Amino acid sequence: MITGKTKIVGIIGCPLGHSLSPLIHNAAFAALELDYAYIPLPVQPDDLGQVVTGLKTMGFVGANVTIPHKVTIMPYLDELDASAQLAGAVNTIVITAGRSIGYNTDAQGFIHSLTTKSIPVKGKTAVIMGAGGAARAVICGLAAAGIDRIIIGTRSAAKLQEFVKLLPEKTTIQGYDWHGEDFVNALTQCDILINCTPIGMSSSLEVQLPIHWKDVKSTAIVCDLIYNPPVTQFLADAQSRGHRTMNGAGMLVEQGALAFELWTKEKAPRSIMFAILSKIT
Ligand code: NAP
Secondary structure, eight states: OOTTOEEEEEEEEEOOOTTTTHHHHHHHHTTTOOOOOEEEOOOGGGGGHHHHHHHTTTTOOOOEEOOTTTTTTTTGGEOOOOHHHHTOSSSEEEETTHHHEEOOOHHHHHHHHHHHOOOOOTTOOEEEEOOOOHHHHHHHHHHHTSEEEEEEEEEEGHHHHHHTTTOOSSSEEEEEEESSSSHHHHHHOOOOEOOOOOTTTSOSSSSOOOOOGGSSOOOOEEEOOOOOOOOHHHHHHHTTTOOOOSSSSSHHHHHHHHHHHHHHHSSOOHHHHHHHHHHHH
């Protein structure tokens, strides 16, 4: 029940219809009997600055940030935690003493989801589809976990050089236009293939990721950051060719649990968060 003392957090994004974060966080607050509520905040790109000011003036405790604002929200925040500086993207805001501080819990959330499924990273080659906020966080997580090589495929090769410059230096990173021959060759080396684009989300247009499946090793593990629907076309294609797959549910729960802990300073009830997610997907 919302009271006069309820603390408010929200999720800033556009579109938000796919997001299960409100259900997961409200279930977690209820389970711990915390007087918090989590609400959707659909925001257009031009309004980001006003919205960050609004969060502070309206006494929000914090917010999550999702597609497409994870990178573009950064200049509007008062401070960036090291996790956000490293990833070059923000998925969690904490408001403390009227100041907005940006964090990134996606990198840790993604690596945790691989670890719990015993998917090895050290010494492997990963192919990342997309070069947005989530891709950056995944790349930083993989680099910290000891990946050997990262290959990025994107639809807009012009943005790639700028993107690669922002990434950790010690990892070997190459980027290609995902329609080019170099990318097709790179796919043959892949141990872990990860979709970090919104292609496949319930709300997305009928676009397909350009994967030549015959060039992907049968042992490659195929991951999608998307969790709604739980099996995207990309994962269904991979499964039909016998690949082991993982969707974004584990990452969603762990990045959410870490954000919950930043806002409430309480240990997040991860098993309850997983249970609610399994019930609704
Ligand atoms: P973003 O910052 O907007 O980046 C999206 C990337 O996908 C960009 O590189 C974009 O290319 C590329 N892209 C390629 N084709 C596209 C198309 N048809 N429509 C839109 N983008 C296209 O988004 P994000 O925050 O990185 O999120 C990416 C996906 O990961 C979303 O589906 C999000 O829900 C999911 N995600 C899941 C979790 C989880 O916890 N499971 C966490 C984070 C994100 P351009 O640069 O050319 O635009």
